[in-house]
Each structure stands twice: as C-alpha cells, then as structure tokens.
Amino acid sequence: MSELHRKTALVIGAGSLGGPAALALASAGDFRIVLVDAATVESADLAGQPIFVEADLGQPRGAAAARRLARLFPRLEVVASARGFDEGSAGELVHSADVVVDASSHFLTMFLANDAASAGGKALAHGGLLNLTVQLLTVVPGLTGCLRCLFEGPPPPGPDAGVLGPLAGLAGSLLGAEAVRLLEGRPGAYSGRLLVHEARSGRSRSVPVRRRPGCPACGAIPGGGVPPSGKGS
Amino acid sequence: MSVADAEGARFARQRLVPALGPEGQQLFRDARIHVVGAGAVAGPALLHLAQAGVGTIFVDDGADVDGAVDGDAGSWLYSPDQVGQPRLLAAIAALRAASAFVRVRACATDAEPTATLVCAQREPVARLAAERARLAGLPHVVALGDGDGGAVVTIPSGAPCLRCALQPGARVTPRPGASAAIGTLAAVELLLVVARLLPGDGAGRRIDLVEGWPRVRPTARTPGCDCRNVH
Numbered sequence: 001m002s003e004l005h006r007k008t009a010l011v012i013g014a015g016s017l018g019g020p021a022a023l024a025l026a027s028a029g030d031f032r033i034v035l036v037d038a039a040t041v042e043s044a045d046l047a048g049q050p051i052f053v054e055a056d057l058g059q060p061r062g063a064a065a066a067r068r069l070a071r072l073f074p075r076l077e078v079v080a081s082a083r084g085f086d087e088g089s090a091g092e093l094v095h096s097a098d099v100v101v102d103a104s105s106h107f108l109t110m111f112l113a114n115d116a117a118s119a120g121g122k123a124l125a126h127g128g129l130l131n132l133t134v135q136l137l138t139v140v141p142g143l144t145g146c147l148r149c150l151f152e153g154p155p156p157p158g159p160d161a162g163v164l165g166p167l168a169g170l171a172g173s174l175l176g177a178e179a180v181r182l183l184e185g186r187p188g189a190y191s192g193r194l195l196v197h198e199a200r201s202g203r204s205r206s207v208p209v210r211r212r213p214g215c216p217a218c219g220a221i222p223g224g225g226v227p228p229s230g231k232g233s
Numbered sequence: 234m235s236v237a238d239a240e241g242a243r244f245a246r247q248r249l250v251p252a253l254g255p256e257g258q259q260l261f262r263d264a265r266i267h268v269v270g271a272g273a274v275a276g277p278a279l280l281h282l283a284q285a286g287v288g289t290i291f292v293d294d295g296a297d298v299d300g301a302v303d304g305d306a307g308s309w310l311y312s313p314d315q316v317g318q319p320r321l322l323a324a325i326a327a328l329r330a331a332s333a334f335v336r337v338r339a340c341a342t343d344a345e346p347t348a349t350l351v352c353a354q355r356e357p358v359a360r361l362a363a364e365r366a367r368l369a370g371l372p373h374v375v376a377l378g379d380g381d382g383g384a385v386v387t388i389p390s391g392a393p394c395l396r397c398a399l400q401p402g403a404r405v406t407p408r409p410g411a412s413a414a415i416g417t418l419a420a421v422e423l424l425l426v427v428a429r430l431l432p433g434d435g436a437g438r439r440i441d442l443v444e445g446w447p448r449v450r451p452t453a454r455t456p457g458c459d460c461r462n463v464h
Contacts, residue, residue, distance in 0.1 A: 027307035027409030043242045046332060050280035050309060053330040071312050131250050162249030166281035166424060170417045174445050177410030189445035199421055200430050202440055202449030
C-alpha cells in the first residue's frame with residue numbers, strides 16, 4: 001500500500017473544475033477521494049465536464065462522478081458525500097481530509113472552503129475561472145496568505161460569466177496535479193503565488209500572496225511565511 | 234425540445250465568453266478535427282473537444298488499450314475491462330457517450346479534416362504527423378508530455394514548423410496529472426485557432442508547462458528550414 005493510499009483529498013465541486021481535478025487525482029494513485037456536490041447534472045454541464053456522460057443527465061453530480069471514477073479506476077476509494085459543503089458540514093469534511101481541493105464555482109463556497117481549511121490547518125488548492133482567464137492558488141496555513149488575505153471577501157453577485165469548457169478543464173487538471181504534489185509531501189507549485197493565466201495571449205502572471213495581518217481567516221494562525229518567488233511569462 | 238434548442242442549452246455558457254460568442258461556437262461546430270493518438274495525453278483532449286461542440290472528430294490510433302500503471306489509465310477513456318481492445322474503437326465509443334452533439338469517426342483517407350491535433354505518445358510519430366499536417370496546409374497543434382509538464386506547439390497555417398519550434402530531445406513519460414494538463418492545454422490552443430482567437434496574424438507559439446506553470450514564447454523559423462517554401 002502506497003503512502004498516497006492512506007491520504008484523502010476532499011474535492012469541493014464535481015463540475016468543470018472538480019471533475020478534471022478528480023480525474024487527475026485518480027490517475028495518479030490509489031487513494032481516497034471525497035467528492036462534495038449537491039447539484040444534479042444538467043445539459044450545460046456536458047459542455048465541459050469530462051467526468052460526465054449523456055447518461056448522467058438528471059443524476060446527482062457527486063454520485064455520478066463517483067460512479068465514473070469507480071469504473072475507470074476500480075482500485076480507488078471514492079466517496080460521494082450526500083451533504084453539501086456548507087457551514088454545518090465544512091468543519092467535519094475538512095477534518096477528514098489531508099488536502100482540500102476547492103473546485104467550486106460559487107464565491108461563498110470558495111471562501112467557506114478557505115476559512116474551514118485555515119481553521120483546520122489543512123492545505124487548500126484553489127482554482128477559479130473567468131471567461132478566458134484561469135487562476136490557481138495554494139494556501140498552506142501558517143506559511144502563506146489565504147484567499148481572504150488576497151481578496152478579503154466574496155465579490156457582490158453579478159451576471160453569469162462565460163466558461164470555455166476545455167479551459168476549465170485545464171484549470172482542473174492543474175488543480176488535480178497540485179493536489180497530488182501536496183499529498184506526496186512535495187511543495188505546491190502555487191503555494192503563496194497566485195497563477196493567473198490568460199488563454200488568448202498565453203501569458204501567465206505570478207501574484208505573491210503574503211499573509212495579511214488581521215486576516216479573519218488566517219491571521220491568528222502562528223507561523224512565518226514563505227517568500228513567494230516570481231514566475232510568469 | 235428541438236435539436237437547435239438542445240444545442241443552445243448545451244453551449245450557453247461557452248457562448249457567453251465575450252471573445253467567442255455564437256460565432257465562435259459555430260466555428261467549433263463546423264470544424265473537423267483529426268486527432269493523432271488516443272492515449273494519456275490525447276484522451277482528455279478528445280473528451281474536451283467532443284464536449285466543447287466540435288462538429289466532427291477523426292480518431293487516429295493503432296494501439297490497443299494498455300493496462301500498465303503508466304499506460305492508458307490516465308486517458309480518462311478506458312476502463313480496466315477494456316485492456317487489450319483497440320483504442321480506436323474504445324475511444325470512439327467513449328466520445329459518443331460523452332456528447333450527443335459530435336460525430337466521431339475513425340480517420341480514413343477521405344476524412345478531409347480542417348485542423349489536426351497531434352497527441353501521439355512517441356515523439357517520432359508526433360513529428361511525422363505534424364509534418365503531414367503542415368504539408369496538407371492544415372493548422373495544427375502538437376502536445377508532447379515530459380515528466381511533470383511538457384510542451385504544446387501551436388502552428389497556424391504558414392507558421393514556423395514543429396522542427397523550428399522544438400528540437401528533438403530526451404523526454405520522459407509524463408505523470409498522469411501532467412499528461413491531462415498538456416492534452417487539455419493542446420485542446421484549448423486548437424479551439425483558439427479554430428475560433429480565430431489567437432493574437433497575431435498566423436504567428437505560431439509554444440507553451441511550456443513546467444511544474445504547473447505555463448510559459449509562452451513565439452516560435453521563430455530556424456535559418457535554413459524549408460518550411461518557409463514548402464507549404
């Protein structure tokens with residue numbers, strides 16, 4: 001039994017980011033994946049969610065994703081949590097995980113995942129997408145800044161933004177690969193550095209994410225910081 | 234619900250992307266993509282192209298499903314009970330199950346693709362496929378995995394060839410997560426070509442993925458390369 005087998009990745013969201021992230025995680029080894037997604041598979045999901053097939057339409061997303069993973073990777077232990085990721089379940093779900101993968105498309109859930117991971121002392125791999133821009137960040141409690149250090153809080157609600165399905169898939173694949181690095185005990189590629197990749201130009205930027213004094217999520221956690229190194233093209 | 238309405242609902246979020254819109258989605262629908270390879274790099278690319286609304290995909294692969302640990306498990310297309318079956322047939326079935334809006338065929342001599350995506354596992358095969366696409370005047374994108382990353386070379390018609398962009402070298406089998414990222418990045422690049430969203434007028438580029446970080450650079454023609462004249 002490998003070291004990975006004893007470790008658990010909590011994947012929040014089984015959609016356009018979470019599906020590829022879970023597939024990338026599953027491809028990498030025999031370990032435990034807990035999927036949390038209370039929505040059902042809709043037609044629009046199949047424009048960019050390779051974990052689902054036409055036959056999954058109308059099915060609960062978490063359960064459908066778990067079925068597909070189990071079929072492709074029978075040795076994998078996959079659990080589809082029947083509970084959504086909310087204030088009542090977040091602490092318990094995070095507690096059971098070694099790494100938290102935030103693949104949610106909802107801002108409130110993103111910040112809830114950030115807060116719960118910080119409180120639980122668990123590394124968080126976060127992915128986001130807007131139109132043709134991808135962003136990835138890894139939060140290591142006590143070492144790096146967190147989502148609230150960077151953005152303070154969720155933005156006000158706005159109109160639905162577009163998503164190019166395969167670009168979400170790229171973010172999800174990178175997110176899954178990052179989770180594997182963290183599960184293997186390697187440094188995260190995005191620890192303390194927000195990757196911002198714009199697809200049309202192909203350019204990437206690195207935004208250092210330092211701990212912010214007084215941050216309501218991670219400000220009370222003792223520890224120093226890692227100096228983020230600049231990357232980008 | 235009519236087919237047009239169903240298609241509209243399926244791709245509504247993509248059509249909201251400002252640079253893409255309904256016109257870009259129609260370009261996806263009109264595209265006929267020849268995909269070389271159906272392994273760990275190609276599998277995620279094939280699924281994403283099929284689900285993004287590409288009209289026709291020609292699958293081109295002569296191997297059987299490999300059950301090795303570093304074989305086809307990362308392709309996202311095959312289950313262990315398909316080991317030993319032709320990848321071509323298994324991939325076609327998987328893609329048809331993934332989307333009702335794509336036509337998937339084996340690549341034949343009368344295929345007439347409009348663009349090529351090269352995701353062959355062996356570099357010599359990839360180079361040969363890229364050269365064929367160039368000589369046919371087809372825009373093409375080449376993905377080569379390497380360890381924790383790899384390279385994706387985008388070659389619109391008339392751009393510097395793969396040989397100019399990427400010298401042959403020793404590459405190791407990509408890790409599963411990295412192979413998916415490289416394949417998916419290649420699918421994104423191909424869709425940007427199809428939707429005419431790449432900056433520059435026919436300029437080529439190469440994106441290296443190194444430990445999760447994409448780095449882009451324009452490609453330049455190697456002095457003496459005949460790709461300027463033979464096109």
